[in-house]
Amino acid sequence: MDKQVELSVTDMASDNIRILSAAMVEQAKSGHPGGAMGGADFVNVLFSEFLNFDPTDMKWANRDRFFLDPGHMSPMLYSILSLTGNYSMDDLKNFRQWGSVTPGHPEVDQARGVENTSGPLGQGHTMAVGAAITERFLVARFGEWMAHKTYTFISDGGIQEEIAQGAGRIAGTLGLSNLIMFYDSNNIQLSTKVEEVTCEDTAKKYEAWGWHVITIKGNDASAIRAALKAANEETERPTLIIGQTLMGKGAVDIDGCSFENMVSTHGQPLGAAGASLAKTIENLGGNAENPFQIFPEVEAYYKEVLAKKEAYAATKKAEQAEWAKANPELATKLEGFFKMEAPEIDYEAIAQKSGVATRVASATVLAELAKKVDNMIVSSADLSNSDKTDGFLNNTKALVKGDFSGAFLQAGVAELTMASICNGIALHGGVWAACATFFVFSDYMKPAVRLSALMQVPVKYIWSHDAFRVGEDGPTHQPIEQEAQIRLMEQIKNHSGEMSLLALRPADALETSVAWKMAMENTKTPTALILSRQNIKDLPSKGKRYEEALQAEKGAYIVEKPATTPDVVLLASGSEVSTLVAGAELIRAKGNLNIQIVSVISEGLFRQQSAEYQAEVLPAGIPTLGLTAGLPVTLQGLVGANGKSVGLDHFGYSAPANVLDEKFGFTAENIVKEIEALLA
Amino acid sequence: MDKQVELSVTDMASDNIRILSAAMVEQAKSGHPGGAMGGADFVNVLFSEFLNFDPTDMKWANRDRFFLDPGHMSPMLYSILSLTGNYSMDDLKNFRQWGSVTPGHPEVDQARGVENTSGPLGQGHTMAVGAAITERFLVARFGEWMAHKTYTFISDGGIQEEIAQGAGRIAGTLGLSNLIMFYDSNNIQLSTKVEEVTCEDTAKKYEAWGWHVITIKGNDASAIRAALKAANEETERPTLIIGQTLMGKGAVDIDGCSFENMVSTHGQPLGAAGASLAKTIENLGGNAENPFQIFPEVEAYYKEVLAKKEAYAATKKAEQAEWAKANPELATKLEGFFKMEAPEIDYEAIAQKSGVATRVASATVLAELAKKVDNMIVSSADLSNSDKTDGFLNNTKALVKGDFSGAFLQAGVAELTMASICNGIALHGGVWAACATFFVFSDYMKPAVRLSALMQVPVKYIWSHDAFRVGEDGPTHQPIEQEAQIRLMEQIKNHSGEMSLLALRPADALETSVAWKMAMENTKTPTALILSRQNIKDLPSKGKRYEEALQAEKGAYIVEKPATTPDVVLLASGSEVSTLVAGAELIRAKGNLNIQIVSVISEGLFRQQSAEYQAEVLPAGIPTLGLTAGLPVTLQGLVGANGKSVGLDHFGYSAPANVLDEKFGFTAENIVKEIEALLA
Incomplete structure (x- = not known):
């Protein structure tokens, strides 16, 4: 021609x-x-x-x-x-x-x-x-x-x-x-x-x-x-x-x-x-x-x-076969990359410090992922030292012009771009993508998160500073409606009929290890990790806390179970679970109340469990109190019509986090009052 | 010195x-x-x-x-x-x-x-x-x-x-x-x-x-x-x-x-x-x-x-006084601009065509506003001929370099920028600001909407193409979770203790006139207008439809009231109200059912009404069916624990709108089935 x-x-x-x-x-x-x-x-x-x-x-x-x-x-x-x-x-x-x-x-x-x-x-x-x-x-x-x-x-x-x-x-x-x-x-x-x-x-x-x-x-x-x-x-x-x-x-x-x-x-x-x-x-x-x-x-x-x-592709594939023969280990590794199977990590073996913020616990897991998962890129929108993705960064280096041997993308202040880049990484295949910023700035990322959900790409969204306990930074930096907002994606099925996004807000350090396990094992849809800025007291444990926390894989589980039928069920996600535990301790000191405490890392996942399991965790007819640092509606579906969801119905204010806890009623003392009012 | x-x-x-x-x-x-x-x-x-x-x-x-x-x-x-x-x-x-x-x-x-x-x-x-x-x-x-x-x-x-x-x-x-x-x-x-x-x-x-x-x-x-x-x-x-x-x-x-x-x-x-x-x-x-x-x-x-x-300000103010003396009419006008009082418009006198899309009804009001409100800037992110802000544009002209005598801002494809510019217009004072795009792209604007709410500036957000009935454009353009999402702002109080945003989804042409009245009269917080792409049959009227629609100022009102206690209450916002009306007609033809139909333009506003009014509109103990083109949770709080909210729990699909109505069950026939199931 x-x-x-x-x-x-x-x-x-x-x-x-x-x-x-x-x-x-x-x-x-x-x-x-x-x-x-x-x-x-x-x-x-x-x-x-x-x-x-x-x-x-x-x-x-x-x-x-x-x-x-x-x-x-x-x-x-x-x-x-x-x-x-x-x-x-x-x-x-x-x-x-x-x-x-x-x-x-x-x-x-x-x-x-x-x-x-x-x-x-x-x-x-x-x-x-x-x-x-x-x-x-x-x-x-x-x-x-x-x-x-x-x-x-x-x-x-x-x-x-x-x-x-x-x-x-x-x-x-x-x-x-x-x-x-x-x-x-x-x-x-x-x-x-x-x-x-x-x-x-x-x-x-x-x-x-x-x-x-x-x-x-x-x-x-x-x-x-x-x-x-x-x-x-x-x-x-x-x-x-x-x-x-x-x-x-x-x-x-x-x-x-x-x-x-x-x-x-x-x-x-x-x-x-x-x-x-x-x-x-x-x-x-x-x-x-x-x-x-x-x-x-x-x-x-x-x-x-x-x-x-x-013909060209055949030539290239032959070239690859030659390379694979000469580099069998690398070839196996490359093959593994593109399988996009959840990496095998012993999450239980990751040593978590007691009483740390879940963003810090997340950093501990990220450090392990940096060492063990060779095909993962983590990114932060100029907040790595604050959203604690530096746990990953400190075990690798940033991607820079001419040197892509690192695995951290310093995205600069561009949250939406970062999220969309992660979608592109996922679409290319061969590499996992995760990205991080403050939870309140998830607002900027919503259009890309929606595309992650629609395209069914397993991007990991890491959102720290999950509540008003951001404290002094004030209302522009304090998420209120964001958890309710992002959980709306748990209510949407994607074109495969699956929950379009998995949103996880872990309650303590070891539950954060479990949350990361869940995120990495969720290879089919995006996952959100919603993490605290402030330290959280570990949840009480009768044996191995990690094994107990593993129950989070069912979306919700019983943290404290009374010997007999509970008089009241207390439920929350994230750091509010520990506030409930503290409140329950106080009220038990006052009298003989049977209290069941539930940690709900993901309502969407919990609703996929058997009716029996759901009824065990949230028994019908028992007064139920929810506590959330977000809008009350965040837990409304869980506490039911006769329960009460205690949350925030207003923008936050600039003040130290512990002052806000007092002002907004997120204290053990106030939980006692709320329980008493509910049972009155 | x-x-x-x-x-x-x-x-x-x-x-x-x-x-x-x-x-x-x-x-x-x-x-x-x-x-x-x-x-x-x-x-x-x-x-x-x-x-x-x-x-x-x-x-x-x-x-x-x-x-x-x-x-x-x-x-x-x-x-x-x-x-x-x-x-x-x-x-x-x-x-x-x-x-x-x-x-x-x-x-x-x-x-x-x-x-x-x-x-x-x-x-x-x-x-x-x-x-x-x-x-x-x-x-x-x-x-x-x-x-x-x-x-x-x-x-x-x-x-x-x-x-x-x-x-x-x-x-x-x-x-x-x-x-x-x-x-x-x-x-x-x-x-x-x-x-x-x-x-x-x-x-x-x-x-x-x-x-x-x-x-x-x-x-x-x-x-x-x-x-x-x-x-x-x-x-x-x-x-x-x-x-x-x-x-x-x-x-x-x-x-x-x-x-x-x-x-x-x-x-x-x-x-x-x-x-x-x-x-x-x-x-x-x-x-x-x-x-x-x-x-x-x-x-x-x-x-x-x-x-x-x-001293400089005093000179300038003296200069202004001189100008005012020489230009008394202009001076009065300028004074009026900065009062930021709701303009006096006879919304009832705005002739609406029957059976039009609410975006078209909005255009009719906007044409009137362009003629009557001299201090209003309307903007669109490259969709004026589709979101129908061209109703305003056609009665003014675009702002261009060197000529700001027009009042329309062609923002280009930059939704977040447009919203933030509107916040700036409102902060400057003297001028009302409104901006428009497709509802699904409200996702891009969320960070600015939140700032509108926090700063208490009365920006008007015009979001057309409010549901899956966008049709052929497919899931990327079909809002599902957006109404539930934006209504979360109705649940947040601003620092003045008021609902931080008013979200209005009118049910027909004349309710759209009322919605614009409410938006223009809401001088204290941002307002969202959520408008249909497709034509909507006017709601039935016993007298003057406009006067009946005026009841939307209470957030929700009874569109059809039975002579005796209702057997069932049907409620919706936007175009779904007319679907309920059609369903009620069908079921009435089959038997003697007392049906109350309610249009809820804003749940947040409705919840501010007296307990008596709320009970009249949504009587306790009556089976209640909600219909929403969004997530079922959008109406969950209104239908109550014993009611049912019928909505979408999945992403949309690309097909003509009427096909989607059939596939997704948004038909009179399906309403009949849902009512029968609820009452069974």
Whole structure:
């Protein structure tokens, strides 16, 4: 095939993508055709000439990754993936329909080439940063033979999203030359032209972050090819290719006049926008009667393309086999990495000091994980010495440009970016991801936490400073509603029918060891660890406290059980359990009350236990008192209609933590009063 | 006073701030001394030589504003405000203590010169952008005579926060030359040196956003003075002054050796960090025995400063009086603006079409507000044609560089920035602020919503596309847990003891008019309006639907009341009320059931009503069925222990909305089944 023909079939393929994209949206009567038509040339050149993957083994670990940021451009993604054989024409016809594999916004489906769920702008390319970090992490341990690129595609909206600042800074600072981002710059966003909302010099901004920036005509295949070649040769910096594209490229109206560059084609079918689908299809060389076709020339071309990719992958796999033969131990290790099975750790053997804050107990476990789990990246948003992820950091080192032999990511003050990067690490595979900040700042991370839950990636969220006992820092730093908020995710089932997130608030040091065990063994969904700033007295134990704490694996368990039927059940999570224990001691000194004390590390998990177990822990008909440093509603479902949940129903105040305990009634004395009132 | 002496007293004052800051933190045994000591020179020069305010009237509408971004640098703010007479030495000694006026992070207290609550990094300077927009908005209507500057102070953390990208872009795009930001660049953040987490060329980044950037030695008073002068002369662009400062400037250890530029002085008392407070105080010319003193020379100097400011304010006020005499109508209008009383609107007279989506009904009200409320800015994050704030936009125009006669802010895709800007508009005063996006993206805005609630500013949040009926866009765009989440703020009391946020989800077009009435009349706290994407059948009415809908002002009301005691109560908010009505019609056709139907626009508001009213609406002991498109827990508190809340307990799916209604059971037929099951 000579150059002329090759160019020609390339442009035909791009037009084919445009036709399919426009037809899908028209058929679904909703969606976003304009952007997809403009971005077609880039994905076509990328997928046919650059992106390395194995068409027979889409989940090949060393494949190049492609992360889409603007999920509304899904027609473009499904169309290019139909050229590669991953979607059928029927799949495209069922775009946005119940039960189809082509939802309105792409949902992660690696077997079909969809690397990430997208839709909430900005997160897609940030996940790509996470994947690129993971690749460097693995290469640092196993060698450049397994190197691959991570490509990402971003739109005007993603460039504007606040998170782009975190992604841009971190990628530049780490010198991620393996990351190549195409910016589909068409000067049109949903409700206006881009110039109406920004005067930004985007090239300059990314240069300020140390990126290599190339600006091209984004609908010109040869320019795209040249830019991708230059990007692939870059060794020091991530590359941004700014492609000036035409929204709705190829669209015409009923008279055949151009309907390109129109805001109206951003978010509705061409027909609804005033263009003509039939004329557009004809203009692009297709058959208006049956737009869902791959041109024979394009089909033949992509057949060749796929054969080449398969051959390339086979070569790489053979290379890996050679390497494995020469490096059997490393090979076993690498294989283990990608199994993503919970690491075998003897959590009981981790020595915890008595009476420490659960963030400190967490640091003790993290130190062990740093030593034993070679495929784990822990990150903190500039709080490692306070959220105590320094337990991990002190046993490794930070990832820095040119040296990815460490395992700690200093994310800077960018909580949402950090969380989204962790999603990207998890999606890449081979490496566990955990990230930390203060619990009140989980507010910033919610959009990424939701995507973790939706995508079912086992990111570990470490949130310390879990209550008003932050103390002097005051109400801006004191979580109140955050536990109730994050536990809402325990009430949502993911697409596999499982609880979408596991939220754990351990009650003392050894329960923190158990919480980490639960987190590491939860390989299917995200886990939140909610940890105290202040020291907590160990819960009472009749034997081995660790073994007793292991019952937390049932979500809730009895810490103190009376000999006979309890007169009252006291329940809490986190440090409030020890306050209940102290209150129970006081009231027992006054009289003969049978008190059952329950630690509820996760209500969602507890509700999955047998009815018998639930009834044993929370016997029906017994007055029940809950204590929470959060909103009363946090425990409302557990104390039941006849119980009482004591919590906070107001913002916090700046004062020493022990003063706040007194003022807010979190004392043994007040527990006595509450029990007496409940039983009165 | 000659130049030499003036410079000298300036530096003395800066040292005085350093001493006070360090002493406050040491006394409180917690806090952040290092940054405060480094930033002292800037705030000293700013407050003494540039910032226009009236010491006798701190809330003077035309004062310059000063927004602190890094709230942890509160010792610096309280110290400079003690030089201006707003805090006593006792206030400083009580830093971070219960009941003090000097909480750990500043909480808005305009009478004392604290313009904003700060702590969550990045939001402070973004609020400043909002204030600067407000000033231009007012000047465009009343004249340059009332122009003032907005200053803001940001640290390394704020510069890194994702939101800084939105603030930087919008300020540059709007050409806010009235905005002057000092970046306290000390190369130290909480857990590392700044260079460990970023290679950013910050000057270049802000230049990319069209800012005027000046880099200076940030502890040099004359350099600060020159930069502030240049910034004040700038007429086209916002100015960023990058001040290279020394963390812990003046700090020494017990041997008198420098303890400057240490990460350890960021977040703990100097003593705890290893420096010597006593030696540091001596080094700075103070008395270690009694650090809480203002030097006599500084006191005298600030006395002069304050006299000058008072005189300047008096001149400006006289100028305003002259203007008012010449422009009596405008003067009355301006006075009205700053009263911040709910505008008088005849909401009943706003003609609503029947059966429309509540977002469309909202647009109808917004059109009226655009015509009648001259001091309101509405914003959208690139969704005005979808969240239907275009109802407002179509009756005004967008704010653009050089022309602030419009009243619509096209925020671009930057939800958190938009919300924070609205907080800043509200804090400035004189103008109402509203902002809009899809409900699912309220996740991005949570940190700013929390600050709205904490600061008690009446920002209106408009969230459309309120349920899975977003349809084809799929789970990333379908809110499930968001209503339960945002209603948690209804359960938190603010520092005035009021519900911290009012969340309204109206059930039909006319209830939407009422919801807007409630929002506009709620001048004390933020309000959320949660609106449907899809059309909703009007609720049945026996007389005037508007008058019936007015009962929503009680949070919940009876839409259909049976003649006798109900057999069952059905309750919902939003579009689910009409589904209940349809279900009730079906079941009535089958037999003689007494059904009471309740619309609950806000549970929080309903719970404030008399026990009698609550019992009338939700009679005790009657089986109650709730229907919500959100999590069942959203209505759990209303249906009670013996009722049932039917909702969604899983993520949504991509399909047409009516298909999802069928699949998820949101049909009249399913309501019949649920009622029958409840009564069985």
